Amino acid sequence: MRRNYLLIIMIILVLFFAIGNSKESDTKEPVMITSAGQSADILMVKILATKAGISYDINKLAKVEDLTDCKSLIIVTGASTKGLGAAGIDKNDELERINLLIAKAKENKIKIITMHLGGKARRGKLSDEFNKLSAENADYLIVRKSGDEDKFFSKIAENNEIEISLIEKIIDTKLELEKIYNKKKK
């Protein structure tokens, strides 16, 4: 009898640890990568996603219909007046596009990963309009520390219970992507 109890306890413990260790991210591919603010940082994310082995599509002006075949959305946030001008849009056009994308993603239960990799250069009045919108609606935040010295993103993450990774260097994004998309070698 005692042996049976011990066996049951051991099985429960083994199952407990097994479930704990097998808990993986539920963020799926393929990914749509888009910009919020039209900075060129999206091009770095393209390279990092390739290095991380993620299946993705990239469209800096992605619209709602572009989310049809994707299972997660990466928003690379940060404004560039050159980028907005080159795209022939203004700040309000871009904010509207992002708002619609976020709404659709939430409706379709698509995970949103917001990345801010431009550091201090992609902060400021214009950028922060996009940064706030993209960050508040994210499921994950990946932010370069130099862009969060005032805890702008950390506070958003805390207030909205969003998981945030603060990275030193842009190249560290690759590791974060591998974690999110379960690409890390076991």
Add this chain to the structure above:
Amino acid sequence: MKNKKIIRAVIFFLISIIVTYLSAIQFLTMHKPDIIIPGEGVTKIVSLSDYNSNIKETALDTKVYIMEGKDSGATFLLLGGTHPNEPAGYISAIFLLEHIKVKKGRFIIIPQANNSAFTHTDPQEASPQKFMIKTTKGERYFRYGSRYTSPIVQWPDPQVFIHYPSGQILSGQETRNLNRGYPGKPNGSMTERLAYSITEVFRKENVDFGIDLHEASLEYPVVNAIVTHPLATDISAETMMYSQMNGINFSYEMSPENFHGLSHREWGDHLEIPAILLESAHNLMGRYHGAVHPQKNIVEGQDEMNYMAGQEGLLTVECPETGLPLKLRVGRHITTIKTIANVWNGLYPEHKMELEDVPSFQEIQEKGIGEFLNNKKEKENK
């Protein structure tokens, strides 16, 4: 009474003659070329007019330095001095041709791309005419010029500048800005001929990659930046990431598709060559700087007014109290060029660009620029 007036008039007339004469002498010193001493890595020196005879025997003609390695590989073209009021651009180019060698590939350097713009300064800017870099063998002076081709060479400016071939309209003064003139015209304005000559170098030398070195004011949105043509995004994005790993931060900008005439746009669009432009931060540019002191502002990179502007949050890049010395700005450019070559080699291992004797950023900060300039017996820049 009348005699007194006549004497006074004659005195003032003589004073104005003397002042004019001395000013003219001072102005004409800017027509004397800077001394550039090619290092052992330079295998050939030609003239830009060899690529377009329409600038031969004009003020736009300039030297082209070719550094060819023993082994064949990629060909890079580097421009400095598009804007001679951006010294880190042309001093970096001079640094490279005087110091480094090429092991594989060809590195073509045009250190003073707009030679005419070196012969004058922008009016009403209290602009200095020269600055000095200390070397192990003494002092070397370099001119500090203008953003624009000299009006002696190209005048008058039109009311508006219509870019060829896009038809884009800009302010008339931009007709003398080399970096609004690409791809140029063989028989256009002097500046358009210059731009065309440089694009001919790309064509005739089968250049694989183009780099244009610049500086910008601390309040300009695109400063300490890499500006990339879409063809160069793989190289520039990786360069940015690896530079950041080495402690050199950039902002990353795409070359705007609808802004024509710039090197990074037109080299890519018309020549289908990946191209980037690098900007460092220069205290003497922009509207916040204070009184002008050539050595203090240009070489030591200090300016109290810019520092104060930074404290008020008015600048895009920080201006530390210690300043942004020329060796720091040149160090950024040199280190980034080395990184570009390494990234290129990773992407194109069969067609490499291998540079030798490129000092690290840290070495340049510790030893200064002068240590790496060619300090052998000076020769006239013929």
